[in-house]
Amino acid sequence: MHADRTNRTLLIVLALLLLAVSLDAGAASIGVYGTGTEHSTLMDNPTGRYFGAEGVWLWPVIAVAALIIGLLALRWLIALLFSTDRAGDLLIQPSTGAGRTILANRALTDAVVGEIEGYRGVDSARARLIGDPDDPELVVRAVLEETADFTALRQRIETEALTHARQALGNMSLPAQLDLTITDRRATRVS
């Protein structure tokens, strides 16, 4: 995930802020607010005078606001650098109520990949479980050979590999995304 939605939203906010501030300053600079403003200094306005008069308490307040903004920026940076959308290991709900079974995320995705790569016409495959471990989504990418019967392979992956994954998790409505790609690389498989 890497905070993609947050990135876009904050970059749009930054763009709007840049535009608002620079258009306002530009308007003052070309005399839209009158020649008095145009020829006055940057600090000679109600905001500048307010900062001059109330600086004793205003700057510490601004420093506190900066601390909050700095902490939020640090959190954003950590999310950018270290977050992942991969789900952790999955807890399988026991039918008897006794004990608990944990299915390693990797065990499931490796099994799905192994099964799909075994189909004739599939060049390679990748799988990952993303989202919350209590509500994961299976994302599979299969590279098909250009000579394959695409629709038949698609249906086989859906009805066999993905259905087996759902059965293993005991969740037949597990959301799944299947990305099919086609390679024009010559097939090396002999069987």
Add this chain to the structure above:
Amino acid sequence: MRLVNRVLAAVLSLALLAAAVLLIATVVADRTSHHQGIVHWRAAYHWARTTTWDAGSIRVICGILILAGLVLLIVELKPARVSRLAADPTEAGADAIDTAYTRRGLAAAIRSAVTAVDGVRSTSVKVKRRTVKIAATASAQDRTAARSLRDPITDAVRQRLSALKLRRTLSVSVRVAPRSR
């Protein structure tokens, strides 16, 4: 685009963090020892008190910021290039599976179908949300011979698209040029 946004976001978050630290350090230094600290804010304050709004430097800064804001806004609001084209859900083998072909995979499939047509030397394929654009080069140098390839190429592409069974029918545009030498 996501990668560019991540880099921009990292730069922005670092800049915010650095600005916050500098501001706090400056306020603390001023309040505790009446020193300027790291940032020489008195020079900036003096500049702001002596510079008028109609100064050339202010206009240049405003122009640069307007341009930067506009470019950033346009880039962020521009719809992302389609990366996957949905497969026909009526052909699905199971429920609740979002199946699609990747744009690159689709282009590769179409490219191989076109290059398989007799007389085609090379081809480039562009897949967009609703259209497929093919620019092929014929083996022949003769313009009429190149033009005669247009229909077989269109048929090959349509056949390949039909085999892929996409949810949306893509329109096909084919341009064939003779070999240059």
